Amino acid sequence: MARFIVRRLVGMVLVLFAVSVLTFLIFNVIPNGDPAVRMAGKNSTPAQIEQIRKEWHFDQSLPQQYAFMMKQIFTGKLVSYADQTNVWEQIRMGLPRTFALGIGAAILWMTLGILLGLYSAVRAGRFSDRVLTVLALIGISMPVFWVGALMNYYLGYKLEWFPNGGYVEIAQGGLGEWLYHLILPWTALAILFIGVYSRILRSNILDTINDDYVRTARAKGISERRVMTRHVLRNSLIPIVTLWGLDFGLVIAGGAVLTESVFDLQGVGQYFAEAIGRLDVPPVMAVTLLGAVFIVVLNTVVDIVYAVLDPRIRLG
Amino acid sequence: MASTDSAATDFSDDLPAAIAAEERHAPAGTGPWRIALRRLRRNKVALAFGVLFLLLVAVSLAAPIWANEVAHTTPYQNRIADTITIDGEERNIVAFDGVPIGPTWHGEYFLGADRNGRDVMVRLLYGGRNSLLIGIGASIITMVFATLLGLLSGFFGGWLDWIISRCFDVMWAFPVILLGVALGVSLNISGITIGPLSLKSGSLWIPTVIIGIAYVVYLARPIRGQVLALREKEFVEAARAQGMGPWRIMLTELLPNLASTLLVFFPLIVANAILLEAALSFLGAGVQPPEPSWGLMISEGIEFLTSAPHLTIAPGIMLVLTVLALNIFGEGVRDALDPRAKIRLEH
Numbered sequence: 001m002a003r004f005i006v007r008r009l010v011g012m013v014l015v016l017f018a019v020s021v022l023t024f025l026i027f028n029v030i031p032n033g034d035p036a037v038r039m040a041g042k043n044s045t046p047a048q049i050e051q052i053r054k055e056w057h058f059d060q061s062l063p064q065q066y067a068f069m070m071k072q073i074f075t076g077k078l079v080s081y082a083d084q085t086n087v088w089e090q091i092r093m094g095l096p097r098t099f100a101l102g103i104g105a106a107i108l109w110m111t112l113g114i115l116l117g118l119y120s121a122v123r124a125g126r127f128s129d130r131v132l133t134v135l136a137l138i139g140i141s142m143p144v145f146w147v148g149a150l151m152n153y154y155l156g157y158k159l160e161w162f163p164n165g166g167y168v169e170i171a172q173g174g175l176g177e178w179l180y181h182l183i184l185p186w187t188a189l190a191i192l193f194i195g196v197y198s199r200i201l202r203s204n205i206l207d208t209i210n211d212d213y214v215r216t217a218r219a220k221g222i223s224e225r226r227v228m229t230r231h232v233l234r235n236s237l238i239p240i241v242t243l244w245g246l247d248f249g250l251v252i253a254g255g256a257v258l259t260e261s262v263f264d265l266q267g268v269g270q271y272f273a274e275a276i277g278r279l280d281v282p283p284v285m286a287v288t289l290l291g292a293v294f295i296v297v298l299n300t301v302v303d304i305v306y307a308v309l310d311p312r313i314r315l316g
Numbered sequence: 317m318a319s320t321d322s323a324a325t326d327f328s329d330d331l332p333a334a335i336a337a338e339e340r341h342a343p344a345g346t347g348p349w350r351i352a353l354r355r356l357r358r359n360k361v362a363l364a365f366g367v368l369f370l371l372l373v374a375v376s377l378a379a380p381i382w383a384n385e386v387a388h389t390t391p392y393q394n395r396i397a398d399t400i401t402i403d404g405e406e407r408n409i410v411a412f413d414g415v416p417i418g419p420t421w422h423g424e425y426f427l428g429a430d431r432n433g434r435d436v437m438v439r440l441l442y443g444g445r446n447s448l449l450i451g452i453g454a455s456i457i458t459m460v461f462a463t464l465l466g467l468l469s470g471f472f473g474g475w476l477d478w479i480i481s482r483c484f485d486v487m488w489a490f491p492v493i494l495l496g497v498a499l500g501v502s503l504n505i506s507g508i509t510i511g512p513l514s515l516k517s518g519s520l521w522i523p524t525v526i527i528g529i530a531y532v533v534y535l536a537r538p539i540r541g542q543v544l545a546l547r548e549k550e551f552v553e554a555a556r557a558q559g560m561g562p563w564r565i566m567l568t569e570l571l572p573n574l575a576s577t578l579l580v581f582f583p584l585i586v587a588n589a590i591l592l593e594a595a596l597s598f599l600g601a602g603v604q605p606p607e608p609s610w611g612l613m614i615s616e617g618i619e620f621l622t623s624a625p626h627l628t629i630a631p632g633i634m635l636v637l638t639v640l641a642l643n644i645f646g647e648g649v650r651d652a653l654d655p656r657a658k659i660r661l662e663h
Contacts, residue, residue, distance in 0.1 A: 015482075015486055015489045019489050022486065026499055027502055030499075030502045030503060030508055031505035031506050137643050137644055137647075141587070141640040142636050142639075143591055143594050143595060143598075143611070143614070143632070143636075145598050146594075146614055146628070146632040149618045149628060150629070153622065153628075157621075253494070254491030254492075255491070255493065257493055257494070257497075257599065258493075258595055258598065262618075272497075273599055276599070276600075277600060279501065284498060287494065288498065291491040292489045292491065296489045
């Protein structure tokens with residue numbers, strides 16, 4: 001087991017190294033022309049361009065430039081090309097917002113996903129199940145930025161039930177204001193996942209409901225409710241919980257870009273979106289790496305936990 | 317991301333049992349494809365949405381007809397300072413405060429104008445053409461590369477499998493949307509030329525290729541798994557014993573066995589590719605203006621949501637209808653071919 005874990009961790013580091021090199025190449029090899037010229041803008045003198053080239057080490061070889069950027073990332077000295085602000089400080093400001101969005105939405109989609117999936121499975125084939133199925137498929141088919149924008153417009157602007165975007169820190173506006181500003185973003189982000197999770201749970205339950213151990217439980221005379229919650233639901237939830245971990249990682253690692261931008265939450269995702277608009281490479285590098293760290297770490301943790309829990313998994 | 321499971325449109329409680337019963341009733345010698353087709357034909361909901369998708373494709377393909385014959389304009393023509401006459405009343409296409417005219421329900425400006433005085437209906441149709449082209453094109457790229465890589469790594473194993481699998485690990489670690497946006501922005505700066513292939517900046521091929529690549533790993537991994545299992549089967553051994561080469565075995569023995577998986581994935585990949593295109597265009601990394609696409613039109617419209625909501629609502633509805641049709645039809649195809657397939661994509 002120890003060897004398996006070490007191997008997974010080494011693999012994790014290698015994957016992250018590859019992601020960082022690829023991201024670097026995307027911005028330093030694909031675009032033709034001089035990055036210093038692009039940064040300096042149209043009305044710049046050769047002297048200015050030369051200065052920028054020196055300052056940002058564009059005159060060095062690509063491996064040197066990569067090493068320089070990675071050194072800055074790890075020492076926390078990475079600054080933005082566009083406005084010279086420290087990238088880590090910006091990310092540190094954005095992270096609590098991204099997490100507030102991600103955690104709240106994850107709780108919402110898990111709760112509603114389980115409730116609706118369970119209800120759908122119990123009522124399988126009836127009218128209410130069909131309605132829920134249609135709603136779930138519609139939820140899966142809607143782009144989050146469109147739903148978010150329409151919610152903002154109708155519920156925020158027109159009906160004035162909710163604020164028109166923005167994020168309020170608990171320290172500033174109190175818990176109530178914080179919640180009030182996050183309800184719409186949470187809902188918009190969760191809709192897709194509620195659809196997905198309720199469908200998966202429904203089919204998992206319908207798959208297990210005829211298993212032998214469930215029949216045994218019924219034969220012992222256990223009440224139907226107890227059979228459902230203690231035996232069927234418990235087993236059907238295992239894949240959902242795994243998925244939950246992975247999806248949460250994906251949301252933090254960039255899945256929230258669209259939601260944050262639409263609701264102007266100023267999280268890490270929105271920081272990324274704004275940086276990319278200005279071709280500001282350092283923040284893009286940092287956020288992409290951070291996202292990859294999140295995905296890879298959560299994947300590795302899920303794999304290890306699985307291997308610990310399930311002895312059937314070969315430690316290959 | 318869209319992960320789908322169980323019967324969506326075939327509402328039977330116990331699908332595997334239903335299928336088993338059906339297979340018993342099929343006359344001996346009925347092939348699996350015929351059974352699947354029969355099952356799909358019975359699923360009226362899925363068929364209806366399949367037809368809806370074809371209709372949306374047809375409507376988008378007819379964009380030039382509407383533009384030339386009905387609206388008499390192009391998707392790019394700005395008429396910011398012009399007026400039009402509706403029911404004898406002369407109106408500005410774009411009012412002095414910048415608010416464009418809403419739906420006229422007439423030939424010209426059927427769905428109103430955007431802030432540049434362009435015809436929204438015409439742009440919607442051309443945008444649909446772009447979104448569908450990108451979605452379908454990207455899915456074909458995904459299918460081809462995923463099949464090739466899955467076959468190679470699953471069948472040959474060894475170092476080739478090791479290299480391909482490590483590449484999958486790296487792709488898997490990339491947040492899809494961040495990778496797509498980074499590539500989209502970078503490729504659109506000056507385009508790229510690799511050997512004879514050249515992508516110009518602003519070309520529709522850029523989002524097509526990016527989305528195609530982004531989804532490869534999601535399909536290649538399950539295919540590799542399937543090939544690993546198929547490789548050990550007797551019929552492959554028999555083919556080897558007959559002296560067939562590895563390429564011939566892959567093409568004539570393995571590929572037909574992967575066909576049902578590919579068919580099950582295809583409509584769902586197209587649906588997700590269309591959604592990813594919209595997201596990339598929304599973030600400025602997909603289709604480049606003045607070329608229209610549904611995602612780009614939503615993004616341009618959101619700025620004017622309070623004064624001209626039709627700019628956001630119209631392309632959104634088209635997008636949702638298309639993706640919904642593909643999702644429901646796709647679930648129908650899956651239920652018919654392989655009800656137990658686990659499909660997981662991210663968008």
